[in-house]
Structures are given as C-alpha cells and as structure tokens.
Amino acid sequence: MTKKETRDRQYLNVTIVTHSEGKDMPVNFKYKKRHDREKPMALDVLLQAQETKLPDLAFRYGCRARNCGVCTIDINGLPRIACRSVVRENDKLKAMSTLPVITDLVVRRDQISRQLRGKIYRNSGGNDLNVDASEDYHELTSCIECYACLHNCPMHQKNSIDQSESNESYEYGNPFSLLKLQTIVMDPVSSNSQKNDAITQAVNLGLDTCLNCPGCKCGIGIDLKGKVVDPLITASKKIADEQF
Amino acid sequence: MRISLVWKQYDVLVVGSGGAGSNAAETASEMGASVLVVTKDPLSASDTKISEGIATVRASGSEDDTEDTLSENLLLAGGDLPDANITSAFARDSQMAYDKVRANGLRPKISAITKNPDPLPLPMGGHTKRRSIGHKNSGVAFGHANWNSIVKDTKIDYKEDCWLVDIITGNNKDDTKSIVGALIYDAQRGELLAVVCASIVVASGGLSTIYFPKTDTMRGNTGDSYAIAARAGAELVDMEQIQFLPFCLTSPPAFEGLLGGEPVTASYLGVLRDKNKKVILDGVYLRTRAECSAAIMKAVEDGRGTKNGGAYLDMTANKKAPKSGVYFMNFLKGSLPSAYNNVRQAMSKSEAQCEDLWEVRPSAHYMMGGIRVDENCRSIGGSEGLKNNGILGLFAAGQAMGGLFGANRLGSTSLTEGAVFGQRAGKNAAHHARNISGMNPLNKKLFMEKAKKVNSLIGQKGHLHASRIKLSVQKKCWENLGPIRDEVRLNKTKLFISKTRKKLKNVKISNSTKWNQGLIEYLELENMIDTAELMAIAALERNGSLGGHVRADCPNISLFSKPYSTIVRFVNNGVNVARLPRQQTEFKKLIKFKFEEQKKFLGAKILRLMPMILKDRVLEKRYKKIMNIQKPSITVQPGSVEAAFGDRKIL
Incomplete structure (x- = not known):
C-alpha cells in the first residue's frame, strides 16, 4: 500500500x-x-x-x-x-x-412552534381522560420534532424565510404543524368543537397547498401524507360541505 | 456596551422547558401569574423527552397503595436520606399531577377492567405495589405533552436559545435574601435580557455532561441548575449522590456512553471480566449498580481495563445453556428494548447474540441530590427547626431539586417527580409573586454590574478555548469524581478546579453578540466547574460508600447507622459543608428488609453452584415464569432498582 x-x-x-x-x-x-x-x-x-x-x-x-x-x-x-x-x-x-x-x-426553530400558540389543547382539562387512543394517534406522537419534513414543503416555502426579528411566527404551516393539529383530531379525549377547531386551523395555515403536492417526507418514517395531510383534507372538505 | 440590554418584567421566571419547567409554567400561568420560560435547548427537548417514559402513579395498580406505602418505599430505597415531607408530597400528588400531564395529550393504555391507566404487570424493583405506567413512544410522548402545555397558553411567554447567566438577589432588612430577577443571554437575538421578577423556578436539569461522553443523557446537563442556585447563595443537598449505570457502551464514538444493559439483564449467569478474561465480579444480576461500576473502575485502575477503559460483561453462559439459552435472548431483547437496540447497532453480530463478550463502562445517568428545598419547592437553608433562611422567591423542581431520592432512586419516579414538583413549584412561585408585600425598589445597578461582566467577556482576548477546557474538565471529573472516589482523587479535583478557574481570564471569545458559541461554552464551563467543586466537597464529607457514592478508601456506611445528608453552599472564601441529620426508618422495618435481601442472595448462590443440567432446568422454569407473566414483553427502566436487584440491598 x-x-x-x-x-x-x-x-x-x-x-x-x-x-x-x-x-x-x-x-x-x-x-x-x-x-x-x-x-x-x-x-x-x-x-x-x-x-x-x-x-x-x-x-x-x-x-x-x-x-x-x-x-x-x-x-x-x-x-x-x-x-x-x-x-x-x-x-x-x-x-x-x-x-x-x-x-x-x-x-432558528421557534417560529414553527409559535405558529400554534394558543391553538392547541385549550380547555381540555374537563374531559374524561380514561379513553384508549388509536394506533394512529400513537404514530403521530412518535414525532421527535426534527423538522426534516420542512424540506421541499410547498406550504412552508410560501413563508419568507428571512432573519427579520419581527418574524416571530410563520404565516404558512408545514407538515409538523399539521401533525400537531391532526393529533388533536385523532385524540379520543378531544371534543367535536376542539377537533373542528384544529381542522380550521389547518386550513388557515394553508392546507389547500397540499392538494397539488405529491406528499411529504418524515425524518423518522411517519406516514405524513396518509396519516396527517389526507385525513385533514378530507375532514376540511366535509366541514366545508356541511357549512355550504 | 457591545451587547444591548433589554428589560422585561414578569411575576415568574421558569428556567428550563422539560418535565419540571413545563409543568411549573402551566401551573403558574393558571394561577394568574405572568410567566416567562427560558430554555437553552429547543422547547421540551429534555431528559424527559429521551427517557423510557414510565411514570409512577400511586394506587394505579391497587387501591391499598396508600400514601405512606409509597413514601416509605422512597425513603427505604434512598437510605433514609430523602426528606419525609418531600416523599409524602410526591405520594400525595402523583395521581393529580399525572392527570394534568394527560390533559395535555399523554395517552396511556386504559385497562378494560378498571377503566383506568394500566400499570406494568409487576411492581418495579423497590416498589412494593404495581404503580409504574408505561407509554407508547416512551419519553417522546411526554415531550409532546410538555410542549403542548407551554405552547397552548398565549399567556406564557417563552424564549429558546437563552442561557441564564446569573440569578440576581437583594438583601432584606432581616438578613435574608430575596429574588430580584435574572440576567439572561439570548443567543438567538444577540441581547442580554434583564428579567425583573419576584419568583424564579429553577428546572434546568442535571449535571451528567460533566462526564461527557460517559453519559446517556442530554448534552445540556452542564450543572446549570446547581451552579446558578449556589452562586445566588442557595444550599445544595446530597451532591455526592449521582446514579451511574454500569453497563454502557464504549464505542464507536456515536454510541459511547449510551445504555447497553442493566445488572438484571446480565441475568442469572452473567459475570464481569477484566482484559485478561479473569472474573472480577460474579452474580452480577444481584449486584448494585455501584458495585458493578466500582468493580469495572477498579480493574481499569489496576491496569486490567479493556482498550476503551472498561471491562467485559460476559453473558455467554446464559446463551450457551441448552434449554434456557433461547429464553435468555428473548428476556434480554424484551426487557430493555432501547438498550438492546443500541447494542445491535454498535456491536458485532456475535456480540449482540451474546456469543462474545460486551465491552462495557459506567455512564452518568441521574443526579439525585440538588437544590435544597421543602415540599413546596421553596429554597430552604439552615438547620432543621430553625427559621427558614433560604432565598425568598427561589424554587426548584425536577432533577434540579434534592431531597426526594437521597442515595438511590426507584425506577419510574423521575417523570412523576418532574410533574409533581413542577406543579408545586409553579403554584408556590405564583403565590409568592402575588403576596410579597412592597417589593424592594428596583435596583438596576445589580443588573448593570452583571451585564458589564458579560459585556467584558465578549471580545475577550486570550489563547484558550472554553470548548477545549470543557473536555479537560470532563476527563478529570470522570477520573477523580466519577463512579469510584477517594480522598486523594477528590483533593486532586479541588486543585484542578482552582487551576481551571484561573484559566478563564485567558479564554478567547469572539466579538459577535449573536449566538456567540465561545461565550456559550464559557458560561457552561463556569457552571460545570462550580458544580464539580460543590460535588467534590460533598463527596469528601461523606467518608463512606453509600448509594451512588463509592469511596474506595472508606468502608460502606451501614443501613443501621444514623443517616445524614450533606449540605454544601458557596460562602465568600470557598465552600461551606455540613451534615444534616435525617430521620431513621424504624428498626423493625430495616431488619425485615435486610432479611429478605439475604434470603435472595443465598438462593442465587445455591443456583450458581448447581451442575449445568440442573441449573439449565431451573433457569428454564424461571424464564418461562417471568416471560409468561409479562406479556408481551418485560419492561425494565434504566436507572430503576428493578434493573439492578442489588441496589435494593444498598447501605
């Protein structure tokens, strides 16, 4: 050698x-x-x-x-x-x-969490806690918050990723914030109004962007499209239909 | 000034966003207090998040699980060092505190029969009742709940990437001290925060990083909790009591320090060997963690250690047994899945199959001592019965506090500790902020002095780097303040620390204000040094082996001797150390405890001496029994007493 x-x-x-x-x-x-x-x-x-x-x-x-x-x-x-x-x-x-x-x-990571400030798990104290959660719920709570899912996300790309300090939270969502909202939808303890609230939040964060997207990739292998995005889209359509 | 100073005012400042910090913040906010959470790592990225996710909830397994029973379990395991008021508070609040975490999304499995969360099928070691509840996704599930508890509430402000520099106190007329606020380095924005507040909850975790990479915990455990509280004048208790896990990995670097197994997973025939394959400890599964760690470190000291400074854990006899070998492998894989997963990735196939020896070395896992508080998480000081002369407005919870575990920690208790005392600290901190009459007029000078100090560090000239000094501190702490100690080594530690302190003025720090890594390393290094000094002095004071503290130069401290805790605090010219007498468990109970242990050891000895054929048959039966009871898998929590039968006979 x-x-x-x-x-x-x-x-x-x-x-x-x-x-x-x-x-x-x-x-x-x-x-x-x-x-x-x-x-x-x-x-x-x-x-x-x-x-x-x-x-x-x-x-x-x-x-x-x-x-x-x-x-x-x-x-x-x-x-x-x-x-x-x-x-x-x-x-x-x-x-x-x-x-x-x-x-x-x-x-900098905290503009992601601030996007959900005050929008999750409000007033959940009074519900009966002794209900079993589904396997899907547990799949969502295996998320370790690595933010690998932001890559190539067209919804997240709508934000201006700049350094300006006034930008405390992003306007548009991302697979992680949708996952946190879908967790509330999947949570057996959530009331119907809490679930509807979460779905509305997802729409407000720009869920419609997902309609033309082939799907997102999770850093640890959670099925983001099948377990988060698609169910949220279906649920939001249902709400829209009911309102119509 | 190079760096700008930003003033903020809150009722309660919470330092840390793990299990204890998040519970404190939520509770204080519910009480109507304005709350700021500062955290140096991202929100809820803490030891809680990376834990095994098993929590103690009293009476979850049977109705006769009284507060006294749980409290007694903790006291006995802790060698009578814990404060009985604190163990009682733990027992009283565990259900309530756990439900509060559940309200934020923690979802355990619910029993079809009891319609309540289902604890593990057997009591964990040291617990006399079934009360340890496991969770899907382990600690990550707690991480989500803690994250939710902070993010859900718009009344809680939080800032990531913030390093607390110093707590600021003022002197009262009666010679006591009160919290005035804290100075914080906000690395993200590149500014100093002067937070004026009446209450501070210290919940910034442990100190295992002073042994890095010989630890399986979060990098951020640089002793911040203890150092900032001690510098403010608080007393610390049982600072010599660190829990080391003996069987952790030595290589490759990415896995160094992570958990491989526990004494119990070495199973009935596991032994420890030195580099010449000579047995240095047998009957490993009944030994205490401290005994295993000491045996490994003793071999290393005598030059009989393995390449990476450890010893060999030999479980080949378990594997080779014709009938019981299969059961052993299932037991090993099923009882500590996360640890076995580390082994599978880090070691060779034959090692992972236990056909070859495992190279193992101890790792720091949990700090059982900490800030001296009462059951309401208030900093206290002075002798028992005297007027409380702790720092008014200072609270501590979670790994930061002392007095709950003493010399040993029962498995599954730390997550509950975070919730129970996080909530207590939050409640009492909010209460204190509301009730203090006539706060001292704000003395801005106190903040300005500290700010000036930080400002002078930015751009400091020198030829040394804090990150490299940190490495030398970690090496020395491992050698002289680690799993095995003696007077000579502890005095060496003291000397090393005073030398290192002098080096600080020659540390080079860049000019930048935004995320100045050199400054961050400097601040953490200072905390590590302060913590190590306090530990060394507590370890010198306890001149006998007890629990996590092993003194090679002194005999063991007997279970029947009068128990005491060590107390340390900074004074003007050094460290003050004292002994705090503790209440001894009734003699009758101690003797019963001792007798049961002896019975178990005798049984183990007989088994070891049996011929192989007979032994194999007995073992097959035993494995079948534990595997059948515990479907689908047996869960042992790293750090639990169950995972080291021997730890039950501590003292």
Whole structure:
C-alpha cells in the first residue's frame, strides 16, 4: 500500500459550511478516523472539528440517540439527523436550508412552534381522560420534532424565510404543524368543537397547498401524507360541505 | 456596551422547558401569574423527552397503595436520606399531577377492567405495589405533552436559545435574601435580557455532561441548575449522590456512553471480566449498580481495563445453556428494548447474540441530590427547626431539586417527580409573586454590574478555548469524581478546579453578540466547574460508600447507622459543608428488609453452584415464569432498582 493510500484510509474529507453575520464560509475538514473501518456519524465529525480545527463551531445536539430531534442539519442538501447519519468522503455538512441560520449550523426553530400558540389543547382539562387512543394517534406522537419534513414543503416555502426579528411566527404551516393539529383530531379525549377547531386551523395555515403536492417526507418514517395531510383534507372538505 | 440590554418584567421566571419547567409554567400561568420560560435547548427537548417514559402513579395498580406505602418505599430505597415531607408530597400528588400531564395529550393504555391507566404487570424493583405506567413512544410522548402545555397558553411567554447567566438577589432588612430577577443571554437575538421578577423556578436539569461522553443523557446537563442556585447563595443537598449505570457502551464514538444493559439483564449467569478474561465480579444480576461500576473502575485502575477503559460483561453462559439459552435472548431483547437496540447497532453480530463478550463502562445517568428545598419547592437553608433562611422567591423542581431520592432512586419516579414538583413549584412561585408585600425598589445597578461582566467577556482576548477546557474538565471529573472516589482523587479535583478557574481570564471569545458559541461554552464551563467543586466537597464529607457514592478508601456506611445528608453552599472564601441529620426508618422495618435481601442472595448462590443440567432446568422454569407473566414483553427502566436487584440491598 502506498503512503497516500494509507493516509486516505485514516482520514475522511468533509466540508463544513460555517456561517457568521449572514455569510457562508465552507471549511475543509479532515476527520481523523479512530480505526480504518470507522464509519463516523455527522455528529462525530462536528464534535471532532470543534475539538481540533474549529473550537467555536456552533451546532445543536442533545441525546445522540435519535430521540431529541435537535441535531438536524443538511448533508449534501438533504435534511439528516446528525447523530445517526453516516458521513462519506466529500460530504457537505451545512445548516438546514429550510430555516433561518443564526450561526454556523444552528438554525432558528421557534417560529414553527409559535405558529400554534394558543391553538392547541385549550380547555381540555374537563374531559374524561380514561379513553384508549388509536394506533394512529400513537404514530403521530412518535414525532421527535426534527423538522426534516420542512424540506421541499410547498406550504412552508410560501413563508419568507428571512432573519427579520419581527418574524416571530410563520404565516404558512408545514407538515409538523399539521401533525400537531391532526393529533388533536385523532385524540379520543378531544371534543367535536376542539377537533373542528384544529381542522380550521389547518386550513388557515394553508392546507389547500397540499392538494397539488405529491406528499411529504418524515425524518423518522411517519406516514405524513396518509396519516396527517389526507385525513385533514378530507375532514376540511366535509366541514366545508356541511357549512355550504 | 457591545451587547444591548433589554428589560422585561414578569411575576415568574421558569428556567428550563422539560418535565419540571413545563409543568411549573402551566401551573403558574393558571394561577394568574405572568410567566416567562427560558430554555437553552429547543422547547421540551429534555431528559424527559429521551427517557423510557414510565411514570409512577400511586394506587394505579391497587387501591391499598396508600400514601405512606409509597413514601416509605422512597425513603427505604434512598437510605433514609430523602426528606419525609418531600416523599409524602410526591405520594400525595402523583395521581393529580399525572392527570394534568394527560390533559395535555399523554395517552396511556386504559385497562378494560378498571377503566383506568394500566400499570406494568409487576411492581418495579423497590416498589412494593404495581404503580409504574408505561407509554407508547416512551419519553417522546411526554415531550409532546410538555410542549403542548407551554405552547397552548398565549399567556406564557417563552424564549429558546437563552442561557441564564446569573440569578440576581437583594438583601432584606432581616438578613435574608430575596429574588430580584435574572440576567439572561439570548443567543438567538444577540441581547442580554434583564428579567425583573419576584419568583424564579429553577428546572434546568442535571449535571451528567460533566462526564461527557460517559453519559446517556442530554448534552445540556452542564450543572446549570446547581451552579446558578449556589452562586445566588442557595444550599445544595446530597451532591455526592449521582446514579451511574454500569453497563454502557464504549464505542464507536456515536454510541459511547449510551445504555447497553442493566445488572438484571446480565441475568442469572452473567459475570464481569477484566482484559485478561479473569472474573472480577460474579452474580452480577444481584449486584448494585455501584458495585458493578466500582468493580469495572477498579480493574481499569489496576491496569486490567479493556482498550476503551472498561471491562467485559460476559453473558455467554446464559446463551450457551441448552434449554434456557433461547429464553435468555428473548428476556434480554424484551426487557430493555432501547438498550438492546443500541447494542445491535454498535456491536458485532456475535456480540449482540451474546456469543462474545460486551465491552462495557459506567455512564452518568441521574443526579439525585440538588437544590435544597421543602415540599413546596421553596429554597430552604439552615438547620432543621430553625427559621427558614433560604432565598425568598427561589424554587426548584425536577432533577434540579434534592431531597426526594437521597442515595438511590426507584425506577419510574423521575417523570412523576418532574410533574409533581413542577406543579408545586409553579403554584408556590405564583403565590409568592402575588403576596410579597412592597417589593424592594428596583435596583438596576445589580443588573448593570452583571451585564458589564458579560459585556467584558465578549471580545475577550486570550489563547484558550472554553470548548477545549470543557473536555479537560470532563476527563478529570470522570477520573477523580466519577463512579469510584477517594480522598486523594477528590483533593486532586479541588486543585484542578482552582487551576481551571484561573484559566478563564485567558479564554478567547469572539466579538459577535449573536449566538456567540465561545461565550456559550464559557458560561457552561463556569457552571460545570462550580458544580464539580460543590460535588467534590460533598463527596469528601461523606467518608463512606453509600448509594451512588463509592469511596474506595472508606468502608460502606451501614443501613443501621444514623443517616445524614450533606449540605454544601458557596460562602465568600470557598465552600461551606455540613451534615444534616435525617430521620431513621424504624428498626423493625430495616431488619425485615435486610432479611429478605439475604434470603435472595443465598438462593442465587445455591443456583450458581448447581451442575449445568440442573441449573439449565431451573433457569428454564424461571424464564418461562417471568416471560409468561409479562406479556408481551418485560419492561425494565434504566436507572430503576428493578434493573439492578442489588441496589435494593444498598447501605
């Protein structure tokens, strides 16, 4: 084996796109493998970069076990959960393109939750809690809020993803906010008016955009089209018909 | 100033948005208080969200499960270190608190017979009654409910990406201290928030990150809760009591520290071996976590550790047994699904099949000590019976508080702890804010001084990086303040901390105000150092092994000796440490407890000595029994006493 080949097996070349004051700066980083066969995750690469070349590199992470949903970044332009995504030679690690970047790989996330402020689980205290929820309900509450579903979402793209601080919450929704609303529809404890409320909220967030969309992709495999979007569209049509 | 200062006023400031923080915020808001929640990680992304999702609810399994029974279970498990008022409050509120979380969308399975949530079929270890309720999607289901409880209420303001720099207190005429507010670094907006408030609820979790990557918890556990409260003058209790899980993974890096198994999943024939394959601990399934951890760390210390600083967990005998081997594999996979999943992904096929040895090492899991509070989550201080001289307006809940678990934690209790005491803290914080008569005139100078300090950090010149110093702190804490301790090591920790403190002025921090990672690392590093110092001093004070605290240079503390908690607090020139006497459980009960344990150990010993054919038959029967009772799978919660039979004979 030549010297170069040996070296190549010890290192992995990755581009980390840092970001500060509105500007992207790609940095080439050589990840040093701990052994020849190591297949590092994106988070391993970021941690090593912080330990060596980029001590002030900013990125989010939490549990390292794909449960907390905070470490999502783009790898070669696609959203990936960094702690459980294997990195390959020449991969590019960058902040998610669907949310405003603050610094390096950190994006601002809270305009998504603010969109539902005051619109979920109001006055649910008085209902009988001792009712079994369906499997579909539990499928929806397996969402870890990684926001990978924002990618290529035409509804979310209607928002202007800028950094202006006045933009505290987005006008248009996304698969995650629809999922939270559909959870209320699926919740056996919700009253009919709460369910109708949730469906109306979905319409207000721009549900009609979904009519011409082939469907969304979930970061952990929830059937967003079948379990969230389609049922909401059907329900909203039913409400519209009744009102008509 | 480089960074702008923004003034805000609220009744209650809640620090943290996990199980405790979200419950506190919701309850305080319901009481009519204006509430601000600040959280450094995204909303509800906490240890609660990544937990196994099993919660203790008293009387969920049988009507005769009285408050006293549950409270006694907690006291006995905790080696009489818990505060009986706090364990009683836990027992009293568990149902109510749980229902409040359910109102936000948590949906357990409902029993067709009782029409109520169905607890697991067997009592979890240390619990004398069935009362642990499991949930689909584990902690993530709690994460959603907690998220909902904050987002649903437009009266609750919340800010993500906020690091609390310091709590600000004022002196009262009678020599007590009161909360005035807090200074917060809002990294998202690049400003400092001066929050003026009468009450603060500290609910910002634990400290396991001081051992990173030897931990299975959230990155954010940098000891913030303890450090900010202690710097404000609060007392902390039982700071030497950290729960380590002995059988965690050592590699690859992405899985380092995550859970692999518990003593109970090592099953009847599991043993620990050193790098030369010599047995260092047998009968693993009956050992305490602390015993297992200590055996591993002792081997490492003697140079007999494995490549990654651990030992081998050998379960091949379980697997090889002709008849019972199949049952063992089902038991292993079914009892800790998430842990087995880690093993399957991180290890080789033969290892995952238990045909080869597992390389394991302990990981930090839960902080049982914390901010000293009463059953209403109010910061308290001084000796028992004396006038409360804690900080007026300071409250703590969840992993941040101490006094509920003492030396050991029963399985499934921490999620309930977050709900019960989150709600109590929220209620009492709102009450306090409403009732304080004549708040001191706002002294803006107190805030300005702290703000100036932060401002001078931004753009600080130096040749060191906080992120790298953090790594050295984590390494040293593991070596000298970890699962095995002695006087020499603890004194080394103290020395190391004072040296590291001096390095802080040479840390380089960039000029930017918006998400300044260097500043964030600096603030977290400071909290880690403060916490580690307080822990080291509490650990020196407890000169004997007890619960999660293992002193290699001292004998075990007997179950029958007079129990006490350690108390630490910052004073002008260092740390003050004291012992707080605790109430001892009745002698009769202690002896009964001890006798039952001895019986179990004798049985295990006999089994180990049996010839293989006989042993195999006995084991087959045993596996069949547990597998049949617990359909479809047995659930063991990491960190629970059930997952480490030995932990029941602590002390």
